Amino acid sequence: MKEYCFGVDIGGTTVKMGLFKTDGTLLKKWEIRTRSEEKGKYILKDVAFSMNEALREMGIDIEQVEGAGIGVPGPTRGDGYVEVCVNLGWADCNPAAQLSSLTGIPVKAGNDANVAALGEMWKGGGEGYRDVVLLTLGTGVGGGIIQEGQILAGHRGLGGELGHITVNPEEPAVCNCGNHGCLEQYASARGVVRVANKILSGSNAPSRLRSIGDFTAKDVFDAAKEGDTQALEAVEILGRYLGQVISATAFTVDPDVFVIGGGVSKAGSILTDVITKHYHRFTSLSEKKVPVVLAKLGNDAGIYGAAKMALN
Amino acid sequence: MKEYCFGVDIGGTTVKMGLFKTDGTLLKKWEIRTRSEEKGKYILKDVAFSMNEALREMGIDIEQVEGAGIGVPGPTRGDGYVEVCVNLGWADCNPAAQLSSLTGIPVKAGNDANVAALGEMWKGGGEGYRDVVLLTLGTGVGGGIIQEGQILAGHRGLGGELGHITVNPEEPAVCNCGNHGCLEQYASARGVVRVANKILSGSNAPSRLRSIGDFTAKDVFDAAKEGDTQALEAVEILGRYLGQVISATAFTVDPDVFVIGGGVSKAGSILTDVITKHYHRFTSLSEKKVPVVLAKLGNDAGIYGAAKMALN
Numbered sequence: 001m002k003e004y005c006f007g008v009d010i011g012g013t014t015v016k017m018g019l020f021k022t023d024g025t026l027l028k029k030w031e032i033r034t035r036s037e038e039k040g041k042y043i044l045k046d047v048a049f050s051m052n053e054a055l056r057e058m059g060i061d062i063e064q065v066e067g068a069g070i071g072v073p074g075p076t077r078g079d080g081y082v083e084v085c086v087n088l089g090w091a092d093c094n095p096a097a098q099l100s101s102l103t104g105i106p107v108k109a110g111n112d113a114n115v116a117a118l119g120e121m122w123k124g125g126g127e128g129y130r131d132v133v134l135l136t137l138g139t140g141v142g143g144g145i146i147q148e149g150q151i152l153a154g155h156r157g158l159g160g161e162l163g164h165i166t167v168n169p170e171e172p173a174v175c176n177c178g179n180h181g182c183l184e185q186y187a188s189a190r191g192v193v194r195v196a197n198k199i200l201s202g203s204n205a206p207s208r209l210r211s212i213g214d215f216t217a218k219d220v221f222d223a224a225k226e227g228d229t230q231a232l233e234a235v236e237i238l239g240r241y242l243g244q245v246i247s248a249t250a251f252t253v254d255p256d257v258f259v260i261g262g263g264v265s266k267a268g269s270i271l272t273d274v275i276t277k278h279y280h281r282f283t284s285l286s287e288k289k290v291p292v293v294l295a296k297l298g299n300d301a302g303i304y305g306a307a308k309m310a311l312n
Numbered sequence: 313m314k315e316y317c318f319g320v321d322i323g324g325t326t327v328k329m330g331l332f333k334t335d336g337t338l339l340k341k342w343e344i345r346t347r348s349e350e351k352g353k354y355i356l357k358d359v360a361f362s363m364n365e366a367l368r369e370m371g372i373d374i375e376q377v378e379g380a381g382i383g384v385p386g387p388t389r390g391d392g393y394v395e396v397c398v399n400l401g402w403a404d405c406n407p408a409a410q411l412s413s414l415t416g417i418p419v420k421a422g423n424d425a426n427v428a429a430l431g432e433m434w435k436g437g438g439e440g441y442r443d444v445v446l447l448t449l450g451t452g453v454g455g456g457i458i459q460e461g462q463i464l465a466g467h468r469g470l471g472g473e474l475g476h477i478t479v480n481p482e483e484p485a486v487c488n489c490g491n492h493g494c495l496e497q498y499a500s501a502r503g504v505v506r507v508a509n510k511i512l513s514g515s516n517a518p519s520r521l522r523s524i525g526d527f528t529a530k531d532v533f534d535a536a537k538e539g540d541t542q543a544l545e546a547v548e549i550l551g552r553y554l555g556q557v558i559s560a561t562a563f564t565v566d567p568d569v570f571v572i573g574g575g576v577s578k579a580g581s582i583l584t585d586v587i588t589k590h591y592h593r594f595t596s597l598s599e600k601k602v603p604v605v606l607a608k609l610g611n612d613a614g615i616y617g618a619a620k621m622a623l624n
Contacts, residue, residue, distance in 0.1 A: 075599075078460060131467040145564070147466075148390060152459060154566025155443040156599050165560045166594040179596035248477045248557075252457070252564050254466025282478040284491035287387075287468050 004060055005310040006051055006068035007119075008099075009112060009302030010034065012087040015047060018303035019054050022066055022311055024123050028054060029303060040089040048102035067106035069309030070095055071115035071302045075157035080109040083156070108309045112302055114151040114160055116261070117144025119305030124296040125259040133255045134295065135162060135242070137264035140176070141184040141191075145253055150312060152253070162249065163188070167241040186241045189217040189264050196220045196234040205230055221267035235274055243278025250279075250288040261295030268294065316372055317622040318380035319431075320359055320411075321424060321614030322346065324399040327359060330615035331366050334378055334623060336435050340366060341615060352401040360414035379418035381621030382407055383427035383614045387469035392421040395468070420621045424614055426463040426472055428573070429456025431617030436608040437571040445567045446607065447474060447554070449576035452488070453496040453503075457565055462624060464565070474561065475500070479553040498553045501529040501576050508532045508546040517542055533579035547586055555590025562591075562600040573607030580606065 001022050009016040011034060018029040032050050035042040047070075055062060072095060074085035080096035096109035110118070117126075117134035126132035130149045136142040141163030145152040152159040163184040164177050171181035173194070185191050193216065200207060207230035208223050209215050223231035246258055258279075265271060276292045283289055297304055313334055321328040323346060330341040344362050347354040359382075367374060384407060386397035392408035408421035422430070429438075429446035438444035442461045448454040453475030457464040464471040475496040476489050483493035485506070497503050505528065512519060519542035520535050521527050535543035558570055570591075577583060588604045595601055609616055 147459070147464060152464075152565060154459075155568040155602075156566055158597075158599065159564070159566040161563045161566070161597075161600075164596055165563045166556065169556075169594065175596065177596035179594070182596070244478065244481075245560075248560050249564055251473045251477045252471070252561055253464060254468055254471040254473070256467040282481065282491070284476055284487065284489035284494070285470075285473075287470065288473075290467075 001311070002066040003064045005066045005307045007303035007305070007307030007310070008047055008068060009071040009115070009306055010043065010047075010088065011073055011112075012036065015043070016299070016303050017047070017050060017054070018300070018307060019058065020307040024304070024308075026300070026304075028058065029300065030054070034088070036087070036089050038089075039091070040085075043088060044095055044099050044102060048099060051103060062104060065105050067108070067310035068099065068103065069115065069306035070099060070107060070109040071112035071306045072109055073112050076109050076111045076153065077157040078151075078153040082109070106310070108312070110151050110153065110305075110309055111144075111157055113142040114144040114153065115305035115309060116301035117146050117160065117259070117305065118151055118308050119297055119301035119303070120259045120261065120295050121146050121149070122308040123304050124301060125261070125293045126257050129255075129257045131253070131255040132257055132259060133160070133246075133249055133253065134259045134261055135246070136262040136295075137187055137189070137260065138262035139189055141188045142262075145255070147253060151309070162245055165245050165248070167244050183241055183245050187238050187264070192217040192220050192234055192238055192264065195237050196231060199230050199233050203230075207231060217264050218266070221270060225270055235270065239274030240278045242275045243280075244282055246275065246279045246292065247282035247288070250283060250290065254288070256290050258290065258292045259295050260292060261298075261301065265294050313623070314378040315376045317378045317619045318363055319615035319617065319619030319622070320380060321383040321427070321618055322355065322359075322400065323385055323424075324348065327355070328611070328615050329359070329362060329366070330612070330619060331370065332619040336616070336620075338612070338616075340370065341612065342366070346400070348399070348401050350401075351403070352397075355400060356407055356411050356414060360411060363415060374416060377417050379420070379622035380411065380415065381427065381618035382411060382419060382421040383424035383618045384421055385424050388421050388423045388465065389469040390463075390465040394421070418622070420624070422463050422465065422617075422621055423456075423469055425454040426456040426465065427617035427621060428613035429458050429472065429571070429617065430463055430620050431609055431613035431615070432571045432573065432607050433458050433461070434620040435616050436613060437573070437605045438569050441567075441569045443565070443567040444569055444571060445472070445558075445561055445565065446571045446573055447558070448574040449499055449501070449572065450574035451501055453500045454574075457567070459565065463621070474557055477557050477560070479556050495553055495557050499550050499576070504529040504532050504546055504550055504576065507549050508543060511542050511545050515542075519543060529576050530578070533582060537582055547582065551586030552590045554587045555592075556594055558587065558591045558604065559594035559600070562595060562602065566600070568602050570602065570604045571607050572604060573613065577606050
């Protein structure tokens with residue numbers, strides 16, 4: 001094993017980059033703009049250029065670099081193949097092979113949500129575990145599954161897309177995906193606000209949320225922490241549906257820990273407590289009841305996971 | 313690759329054994345009794361003895377055997393370790409390592425449901441695919457998940473235990489596992505009969521099932537095929553809950569085919585049709601809609617899968 005590796009997390013507007021020691025120490029992190037024009041043909045060239053710049057700046061020779069990993073914001077197969085990535089304009093390509101030929105070092109690629117799960121396993125909330133499921137509660141709900149230290153990519157590179165599991169077929173509201181009753185409709189930042197608004201409009205019960213114009217998911221959790229019954233009801237609904245999906249996932253892939261990340265996870269232990277309560281309710285077999293913990297790496301999970309991928 | 317391999321499927325009363333060519337041709341299959349007395353200490357010795365007998369009978373030298381696989385009726389970790397197997401009396405052991413030292417050939421072990429899934433991938437309903445989910449609808453509901461041609465064992469060797477996913481928390485009846493509303497309560501042979509009886513007792517609508525004393529799951533499907541509305545309702549309920557779990561599994565592990573086995577699967581296309589209808593209803597993303605097909609190997613899935621394990 002050589003001394004250094006790169007983690008590259010490609011998003012629609014910026015590319016997050018990290019230079020690591022192979023023991024997981026982050027030496028330097030920075031961002032460059034994602035040039036998605038002309039079908040994203042400059043993105044990997046910019047990444048390769050920026051990697052070389054960083055090496056020169058740090059006085060590191062490319063011969064000392066073990067490899068690099070890339071997180072791609074779209075389906076990415078186990079062999080690195082990307083059929084289509086709408087955000088970047090890519091189609092029918094293998095960015096890992098391309099970046100490898102641009103830099104001369106081995107490169108692997110994975111879907112960004114799966115890569116983030118690998119990051120949390122390596123140096124985040126899942127550290128010390130080998131079978132990890134990450135749920136990211138942000139604008140939407142994403143997920144990633146790690147089995148025996150490796151990303152479960154799935155046939156089309158879409159493993160771990162837990163946000164669109166149907167949890168309530170009777171839901172009248174439509175999800176972004178066109179279905180009704182996806183987990184994302186209850187457990188994303190928008191979902192929490194939607195559910196809280198529905199609860200408030202269904203009664204005249206007092207709630208501090210009524211005095212806030214456009215309240216956020218954070219407002220809902222803050223109110224719940226102060227005992228606001230309407231906010232607590234929204235939190236229970238989120239916990240119920242997350243518990244249901246986590247229980248089903250435990251029966252399916254049998255992990256040893258669930259890690260909860262994304263903006264909503266800043267709510268802290270109130271979130272993991274309510275999820276755990278409902279998860280246990282739906283789970284008969286005691287060996288399926290594993291810890292539910294908070295993510296630790298925030299927006300850096302992607303670069304950590306990408307760097308770890310280079311070492312696998 | 314050598315020319316021959318063994319597949320061994322250990323059950324509570326009999327051990328099914330198969331001698332295969334490594335191209336998957338079954339040369340000979342037979343059964344021996346499972347001696348579970350004295351904590352099952354004779355089981356692997358009997359297996360080793362019987363393997364040697366078969367080789368002698370067929371005029372094959374042990375040097376021509378690539379290896380053997382074992383299906384174990386309990387949780388089996390990826391490294392072959394068995395913490396406890398109640399049916400056989402085993403605890404804290406590694407049957408793969410033990411059989412290997414008894415026979416002198418490499419041996420691998422896996423949970424029997426997962427091993428059956430590998431068999432269906434190799435030479436059954438999932439032939440030609442690499443990412444397969446098997447659901448076995450028998451007395452209970454079992455499952456197995458294959459990812460990139462390998463068993464997804466899970467942290468405790470309990471991956472793919474799809475029968476105890478909660479699909480209806482409002483169910484008043486209790487499952488064998490102690491929970492309420494497990495898939496098994498609707499989609500096992502017993503479950504189909506239970507649901508049909510509940511429908512019949514809820515109305516006076518005519519049904520040919522009323523004239524059969526203790527009807528079976530097969531009777532329910534036969535009646536449904538003849539247009540019996542009460543039987544059709546039970547089949548719809550089974551399809552709805554199987555569709556729900558299959559959709560969730562598609563979002564979780566992203567397979568390229570679902571294979572339906574077990575005694576209930578003898579119902580044929582009426583079963584795969586009703587499952588597919590509901591699976592698609594719960595699945596927004598078109599790339600998650602993969603074929604649902606019938607298993608082909610019946611009770612031989614275990615020996616096929618065990619033999620394939622020896623080649624992985």
